[in-house]
Each structure stands twice: as C-alpha cells, then as structure tokens.
Amino acid sequence: MASVSFDRATKVYPGPVVALRELSLDVADGEFLILVGPSGCGKSTALRMVAGLERISEGTISIGGRPVNDIPPKDRDIAMVFQNYALYPHMTVEKNLAFGLRQRKTKPDDVRRLVDEISRMLGLEDLLRRRPGQLSGGQRQRVAMGRALVREPEVFLLDEPLSNLDAKLRVQMRAQLKRLHEHVGVTTIYVTHDQVEAITLGERIAVLSEGVLQQVGPPQSVYDHPANVFVAGFIGSPPMNLLEGTASDGRVVVAEVELDRVRAPDGPVLVGIRPEGLRPVGGDHVGAAFDVGVDLVEPLGDEVLVHGSIDGLDGVVRPPDAETPLLADADADGAGSNVTIRLPPEERPSAGSRLRVGVAPNAVRLFDPSTGRAIETT
Amino acid sequence: MSSITAPAPTLDEPIDLTHLEGETGMVERPRRRLLPFDPWHLFLAPLAFVMLLPLVWMVVTSLQTKAQTLHFPPILWPGTPQFVNYLDVIRDSAFGTWFWNTTVVTVLVVASNLVLCTLAAYGFARIRFLGRGFIYFVLLATLMVPLQVVLIPTFLIVKQLGLLDHLGALVVPNLVNVFGIFMLTQFFRTLPIDLEEAARIDGASRLSILLRIVVPLSLPALATLAVIQFLWTWNDFLWPLVTILTNQDAFTLQLGLATFQGAHQTQWHLVAAANIMSMIPLIVLFLLAQRYFVRGIATQGLKG
Numbered sequence: 001m002a003s004v005s006f007d008r009a010t011k012v013y014p015g016p017v018v019a020l021r022e023l024s025l026d027v028a029d030g031e032f033l034i035l036v037g038p039s040g041c042g043k044s045t046a047l048r049m050v051a052g053l054e055r056i057s058e059g060t061i062s063i064g065g066r067p068v069n070d071i072p073p074k075d076r077d078i079a080m081v082f083q084n085y086a087l088y089p090h091m092t093v094e095k096n097l098a099f100g101l102r103q104r105k106t107k108p109d110d111v112r113r114l115v116d117e118i119s120r121m122l123g124l125e126d127l128l129r130r131r132p133g134q135l136s137g138g139q140r141q142r143v144a145m146g147r148a149l150v151r152e153p154e155v156f157l158l159d160e161p162l163s164n165l166d167a168k169l170r171v172q173m174r175a176q177l178k179r180l181h182e183h184v185g186v187t188t189i190y191v192t193h194d195q196v197e198a199i200t201l202g203e204r205i206a207v208l209s210e211g212v213l214q215q216v217g218p219p220q221s222v223y224d225h226p227a228n229v230f231v232a233g234f235i236g237s238p239p240m241n242l243l244e245g246t247a248s249d250g251r252v253v254v255a256e257v258e259l260d261r262v263r264a265p266d267g268p269v270l271v272g273i274r275p276e277g278l279r280p281v282g283g284d285h286v287g288a289a290f291d292v293g294v295d296l297v298e299p300l301g302d303e304v305l306v307h308g309s310i311d312g313l314d315g316v317v318r319p320p321d322a323e324t325p326l327l328a329d330a331d332a333d334g335a336g337s338n339v340t341i342r343l344p345p346e347e348r349p350s351a352g353s354r355l356r357v358g359v360a361p362n363a364v365r366l367f368d369p370s371t372g373r374a375i376e377t378t
Numbered sequence: 379m380s381s382i383t384a385p386a387p388t389l390d391e392p393i394d395l396t397h398l399e400g401e402t403g404m405v406e407r408p409r410r411r412l413l414p415f416d417p418w419h420l421f422l423a424p425l426a427f428v429m430l431l432p433l434v435w436m437v438v439t440s441l442q443t444k445a446q447t448l449h450f451p452p453i454l455w456p457g458t459p460q461f462v463n464y465l466d467v468i469r470d471s472a473f474g475t476w477f478w479n480t481t482v483v484t485v486l487v488v489a490s491n492l493v494l495c496t497l498a499a500y501g502f503a504r505i506r507f508l509g510r511g512f513i514y515f516v517l518l519a520t521l522m523v524p525l526q527v528v529l530i531p532t533f534l535i536v537k538q539l540g541l542l543d544h545l546g547a548l549v550v551p552n553l554v555n556v557f558g559i560f561m562l563t564q565f566f567r568t569l570p571i572d573l574e575e576a577a578r579i580d581g582a583s584r585l586s587i588l589l590r591i592v593v594p595l596s597l598p599a600l601a602t603l604a605v606i607q608f609l610w611t612w613n614d615f616l617w618p619l620v621t622i623l624t625n626q627d628a629f630t631l632q633l634g635l636a637t638f639q640g641a642h643q644t645q646w647h648l649v650a651a652a653n654i655m656s657m658i659p660l661i662v663l664f665l666l667a668q669r670y671f672v673r674g675i676a677t678q679g680l681k682g
Contacts, residue, residue, distance in 0.1 A: 053575050074581035086572035090594040099590075100580035147580075 002064030002077075002154040002187060003029045004050060009059040011045050011211075019045040021211045022059065032181050032188045034202035034219075036195055038234065042211040043191045047157050050189060051080050063155055074103075079148035080157040084164060085140045087132035093119075093143050094128040100151045118150040121183075138169050149184065156188045162197065174200060195235050199223060207231050226365065229372035232272050233318070238305060238340045240365070241278070242317035243271045252366065255312035259288045262364050264375050270317060270367040275305065275342035277363025280349075281356055289358040294349050295337045304348045307337035308355065440464070440650035447646040463651040473652060475627060476634035481659075483548045483630060484611040490553040491607050492600055498554065499562030500588050504574070514563070517556050525616065533620055545628050547621035552611065558603050565599040566592060602670040608663060609671075631656040 004027040011020040020042040027033045035043040048054040050061055052073035060067050068076050079100075087096050094115060101111045119125050122142045132140055141161065148156060161177075162170045178201055181188055192198055198205045199219040207214040207222065207230075215227040226232035232240040245254035247264040254271050281289055292308040316338045341357060349355055366375040413420075439447055441459040467473050501507075502514050532551055541547040569592060577587045593600070615632040622628045629637075635656060638649045664671060 051575075051579060053578070073575075073579045078579065080576070080579050082572045082576060084570070084572060086570065086576040088573060088577075088591060099577070099582075103577075103581035103586065147576075151580075 003027060003031075003062075004155055004187060004189065005062045006046070007060040007062070009046070009049060009061050010057050011042070011049060011054060012057040018211050020049070023208075023213055024059075025206055025213060025216060027187060027189060030185050030187055032178075032190065032201065032203045034198040034205040035189060035191045035208060036198035036205055036235075037193065037208035037214075039193055040210075041208040043193075043208050044159055045211075046208070047080075047159055047189060047191045050076075050155065051078055051157055052076050077154040078157055079151055079153035079155075080159065081144045081148050081161045083160040085132070085144040085161075087140060087143055087147070089132050092129055092131055093124060093135070096132070096143060097124075097128075097146050097150050100147065104151070114150050114152075118146045122146045122149075137165050138173065141165060141173060145180070149186075153186065156184075156186045158188065158190045160192055161190075163192070163194070170197075177201060195237060199235065205235075207234060209234070225374070226272070227374055229270065229272075229367050232365065232367070236274060238275055238342075240272045240274050241339045242367070243273070243310070243313060243338065244317055244369070245269050245271045247366075252364075255290060255310050257288050257290055259359060259364055261361070262366065264366050268369050269375065270369050270372075272365035272367055273359060273363050275340045277360045278339070278341045278357040279360055280343070280347060281358035283356065285356070285358050287358060289356050290339075292339060292341070292355045292357055294351055294353050294355055297348060297351050299345065299348060302345065304343045304345050306341040306343055306349060306355070308339055308341065309337055310339050313338055436650045436653060439646055440654050442647050444645060444647055447650075460647065463647050464655065467648050467652045467655065470648075471634060471637070471652070472626060472629065473634065473655065476629050476631045477656070479545055479628060480612060480631040480656075483545055484608055486549045487552045487611045488604050488607045490549075491555050491558050492604060494554045495558035495562050495603065496588070496593065496596075496600070498559045499566055500592060502559065502563045503566035504571075505584075518560060521556050521560065529616075529620060536621055542621055543623050543625040543628055548611075548614075548618055548630065551617075555607060555610075558607065561603055562596070562599060565596055569595055598670070598673070601667060602673050605663065605667050605670045609660065612660060 006023045006025045008022040008024055009020060010018070010022055012018050023042075023046055025033075035046055037043045045054060049056050050063070050068075052068065052071065056069045060069060062068060063076055063078070088099065091099065097115045097118060098111050101114060106114070115128075119128060122145060124139075124142060124146055127135060127139060127143070132143065135143065141164075144161070162173050165173060174197060190201060192201075202219055204216060205219050205222055206216040209230050215222055215231050222231060223235055226235060226240065229242065232242065243254045245252055245259075246267070247253075247269050248266050250263045250266075252259045252262045252264050252269060252271065259271065278290075290313075291311040292306075293311065294306055294308045296307040298305040298307070341355070343349075367373065368375055435452075438454060438456060440463055441461065442453065442456040442463075443460055446453050446456060502510060536542060536547045536551060539546075539550065541550060573591055573595070574587050577591050582590065613632065614630075615636070618630045618633050619636075622630070622633060635649065635652050638645050638652060
C-alpha cells in the first residue's frame with residue numbers, strides 16, 4: 001500500500017482549457033478518499049492523472065513518495081475500476097480477472113491461485129466461464145472490482161463505479177464497497193458526482209468545482225461547516241438554504257428577524273441554514289423565528305420537504321451549481337420559494353398554509369456574498 | 379419495480395455489430411394480408427430472376443456442345459450435358475497453374491492487407507503523432523484516383539523492381555490497400571477507449587493491446603476486409619494483363635480465361651466451363667461469409 005500526494009497538480013487541455021488547477025492533496029496510506037463534484041469539475045481528470053492515463057501538465061503526483069509524472073500506467077502499481085467497467089467483452093470472467101496477472105508474467109500456478117482467491121472473496125466462482133455480456137450489472141461490477149483487486153495494487157482508483165447500477169443495487173454495493181475497503185485496506189481514491197455516495201463512503205471527501213479544490217475533510221465536518229457557498233449547495237440534498245441578510249453592530253438580521261448567537265462584521269451577509277435546521281415552533285417561541293408561506297410539499301415517505309417563502313424576504317439565492325428553474329419567471333417576480341424545510345412526516349403541512357419556524361441552535365452558517373467564503377460565526 | 383431493475387446499457391455489451399442487423403426495435407403489428415407473402419416479393423422475385431439469368435446461362439452454356447452455343451435462337455437446355463467441356467479445359471489449358479497462381483497471389487495479398495492495414499489503422503485511430511490528420515487525408519485522397527491513372531507509374535516502379543512477368547508484380551503493389559486502412563481506422567475508432575485504457579493499466583503494451591483486445595473485437599471488420607480484398611484480387615484482370623507480359627507460368631485465372639477468346643472465334647462452351655471453375659472459390663466464400671459481403675458493400679460504397 002502507499003500514500004498518494006498531489007502537489008499543485010494541474011491539467012491543461014489544448015484550447016487552453018484548465019481541467020484541474022493546482023490541486024494539492026494528500027491521501028494517506030490505506031485511506032478511502034472521495035473526490036466529489038459536479039460533472040466537468042475535474043475529478044475524473046485528477047483520477048486519470050494518478051492512473052497515468054492523462055499527462056500531468058504541471059505539478060507533481062507521487063505514489064508512495066515516488067513522483068510518477070513520467071512513469072507509465074503499468075509501472076505505477078495502481079488498479080482502476082471504470083464507470084462502464086471496461087471488461088474485455090471477448091474474454092470470460094476468468095480471463096478478465098487473469099489478464100493483468102498474465103501481462104505481468106505471473107506464474108500460471110499463482111494466476112490460478114489468485115483468481116480463485118478473489119473470485120471466492122467476491123462470490124464470482126459460478127461466473128468464471130461466462131462472458132461480460134452474459135452478466136447482470138451488479139455481477140459486472142463485481143468482476144470489475146475483482147480484476148482490479150486481483151493484482152493487489154498499491155492504490156485502488158474508482159471512477160463512478162456505481163453510477164451504472166439501479167438505485168437499489170447502488171445502495172447495496174455502496175455498503176459492500178465500504179466493507180471491502182475495511183477488509184482489504186488498500187489506499188482508495190473514489191470519484192463520484194453523487195454527494196450521498198461521497199458522504200456515506202468516504203473517510204474524507206474532497207469537493208472540487210471547475211478544477212479547483214473547494215474543501216477537504218471528514219464528510220460530517222464538510223456537511224456541517226461548508227467552506228463556501230458552492231460546498232453548502234453541493235453537499236446535502238436538498239442544498240443548504242441561503243438567505244440574504246445584513247449585519248450591523250455585530251448582529252445579523254434576515255427579513256427583520258435577528259438571529260441568536262451569531263456575530264459578523266458589518267455589511268451584507270448570506271445566511272446558510274440546512275433544511276433540518278429549521279423547526280416549526282408555536283407562537284410563544286422565544287428567539288429567532290420566521291413566518292413562512294408554504295408553496296409546495298414533497299412527501300418522501302420518511303420525511304417531508306416543504307418549500308416555502310419567508311415573509312419579508314424577497315429574491316432567491318441559489319447555490320452556484322443549481323439548475324435553472326423549469327418555470328423561468330418563478331425567480332424573477334419573487335414568487336419562487338426561498339427556503340426548504342425538512343420535517344418528519346407527521347408534521348406535514350398543506351400547500352398554501354402558513355408555518356412559523358424557529359432556527360435550531362448552531363444551525364446558522366454565514367457567508368460573504370461577494371466571495372462566497374464562509375465567515376467565522378463566533 | 380421494473381423501471382429500476384434494467385441495468386443501463388454499457389459498453390461491455392457484445393460489440394459484435396452483426397447482432398444489430400435487422401433489429402429495428404419496433405414491434406411488428408399483426409396485419410391483414412391479401413397475399414401469403416410480403417408484397418415486396420412481387421417486385422424482388424423478378425429482379426432476382428434477372429440477376430440470376432446470366433449465371434444460369436453460363437452453367438447451361440458450359441454443358442453444351444460448341445455447335446449448340448452458336449445456335450439461334452439460343453438453346454436453353456442442352457440435350458445431353460457435356461461435362462467433357464470441364465475436362466477439356468483442364469486437359470488442354472494450364473488451368474491448374476492459373477488456379478494455383480491466383481490462389482497464391484490472393485492469399486498473400488489478403489494476409490498482408492490484414493496485417494499491414496491493421497497496424498496502420500491502429501496508428502491512425504489511436505496514436506497521436508505530428509501530421510496524423512494530414513497523412514491520413516493524403517492517403518484517403520489517393521482513394522479518389524482510379525487505377526488507370528496510376529497504371530503507368532506503378533508499372534514503371536514494378537519494372538524497376540524487376541518484378542515484371544513475375545507473380546511478385548501482382549503481390550507487391552497490393553500489399554496494402556488504402557481502403558483497408560480507412561475501413562479499419564473507422565472501425566477502431568468506434569471501439570471503447572476504456573477497454574484499451576484498462577489494458578494499459580493491466581500492464582499490456584501497445585502491441586499486446588492491439589493483439590489481445592483490439593483485433594479480437596474487430597474480427598467482423600477484419601473478415602469484411604478479407605472478403606472484399608479476396609474478391610478484388612481474385613477477379614483482377616487489368617493489372618495482371620499489364621504486368622504479366624509473356625510468362626504463361628505466371629498467368630492468373632482471369633488472364634487464362636481471356637486466352638479462350640481468340641481474334642476470330644471464341645470457344646464459348648470452354649469459356650463458360652472455365653469461368654464456372656474459377657468462380658467456385660468465390661461461391662464457397664460467399665456462402666461461408668455472406669454477411670461480411672453485405673456489410674462490405676454497405677461500408678465501402680465504392681465499386682463492388
């Protein structure tokens with residue numbers, strides 16, 4: 001096993017298009033790191049640079065302390081699982097598993113032993129004679145993992161390995177992947193655009209946007225303390241509510257409501273509150289509370305998402321990567337919802353009703369509207 | 379729940395393109411029919427008959443006596459089949475030599491095309507090098523130039539090589555066919571690059587990737603190329619006519635067949651018998667590899 005470190009790694013495509021800008025990041029030996037971001041953010045490029053499938057334009061990538069910029073993929077001792085698995089369609093599962101070993105001139109006896117071991121571990125024994133075309137999505141996925149693991153690589157790279165699976169299987173495979181990593185313990189870099197996958201799987205997650213690293217940290221701390229507006233919007237579903245407010249004399253006011261226990265330098269601020277940070281309260285509630293008109297209710301079974309508009313708050317702040325609304329004028333005339341609240345199903349309000357919501361303690365994050373960066377709230 | 383259980387189509391579905399033929403993805407609606415067959419057959423059957431007629435007439439002619447071949451109106455059925463015509467051809471001409479020569483030339487040309495076109499096409503499809511696009515363009519441009527235009531320069535080159543009147547004159551200029559490079563390049567570009575990247579990570583060299591991944595996945599395209607090249611080489615008349623001047627030992631079938639046609643009279647029954655014998659390999663090939671013929675003609679869009 002080995003650590004992986006990016007030192008100001010940059011990838012520039014002809015154009016020039018900067019796909020990755022000065023990424024500096026250390027992945028510890030045996031760590032499970034997730035690279036997450038929207039499509040086109042450079043996460044796959046970063047992974048392919050580690051694999052040696054893309055040249056490194058500037059900077060250095062090291063594996064186990066050894067710079068690998070000029071080392072071809074086969075000598076980097078890495079293995080990769082591709083999004084579409086890239087199993088060799090004309091070979092049986094057994095030959096797919098053995099291909100890498102045979103290319104490395106492993107002794108036939110050892111090839112057989114290693115293939116046996118890995119197929120037992122991943123439950124592939126009954127599939128060895130089949131070709132990829134005869135396998136289900138989940139089976140292909142397991143073969144792809146097996147092909148990567150059988151060589152006992154130093155670093156294991158996964159490029160959106162679950163995105164071709166259906167929703168149910170994805171959840172199962174997610175849990176299995178986590179168990180597999182605990183079992184094998186190999187340094188793993190995992191690329192995904194799915195923030196749920198990122199939060200559930202990773203020991204640490206690195207959030208990328210437009211080729212720039214936004215934040216690295218344990219999933220919970222990234223979720224709780226997003227470094228900027230982008231991370232606040234990208235991590236978490238639905239995204240963090242962003243409300244326009246102002247700070248004066250150290251107090252922060254949104255829609256004429258003063259927030260408790262929050263201080264910020266004077267000027268406009270963006271107030272971020274997670275959907276679960278807003279709770280319905282009675283009229284006798286002491287402390288900050290908003291009056292919300294309920295526009296739309298989405299029941300999800302185990303919870304209810306309420307989209308509403310805070311009284312006295314015009315305009316909607318959307319996170320940088322948000323989709324344009326289907327009804328384009330919903331934002332323009334101020335009629336769009338500007339807050340989302342997560343409630344237990346038994347507290348489901350009806351559309352058109354009114355709700356008074358209080359702000360949970362420690363739920364408020366502040367951002368600088370001009371830079372988008374988080375402001376220390378203490 | 380059926381909506382979530384179907385796995386998304388992935389690139390490691392069978393790549394064999396032959397599976398796609400005839401799959402329109404539409405459900406045939408039961409139709410009331412006036413005829414027990416598709417109405418198109420009313421048009422296609424006479425057309426097939428017209429196409430088949432020359433072949434039938436050739437078979438008939440090959441079984442007639444010389445007098446019958448010259449009879450007017452034509453006799454469509456010989457009374458007693460003259461199988462002796464076939465024996466006459468084999469006994470009185472160097473048919474065996476011609477057949478052997480043609481086989482040698484065709485096999486060499488097809489084999490070298492498969493190897494060399496594959497190597498060149500892989501380079502054009504996958505390896506980045508300075509001037510790749512330009513060189514590819516120039517090569518393709520040569521496809522637009524008919525053989526007749528380059529006949530004399532090619533003849534002079536072959537002469538300088540000292541190959542005139544040798545089978546080598548038929549093999550060397552045809553070792554690589556630009557059409558083959560073009561066809562395979564286009565095919566290789568359709569193969570998923572992920573497979574090759576996976577193989578690179580697995581430790582395979584370029585050559586190993588080509589041999590173990592690309593070629594096995596390209597067998598349908600290679601078969602098509604082999605079939606087309608076989609057909610062209612086997613039937614080629616003009617180039618052997620130009621380069622094989624006097625050496626009867628180096629005659630190919632097409633040259634040999636022409637010797638039956640004299641200035642003053644033609645022995646039609648022998649011409650027909652020899653033609654049929656020369657066609658046997660093509661007919662066998664066609665029966666074995668019919669789908670590759672069809673695809674070849676569909677992909678080349680050039681002469682057949």
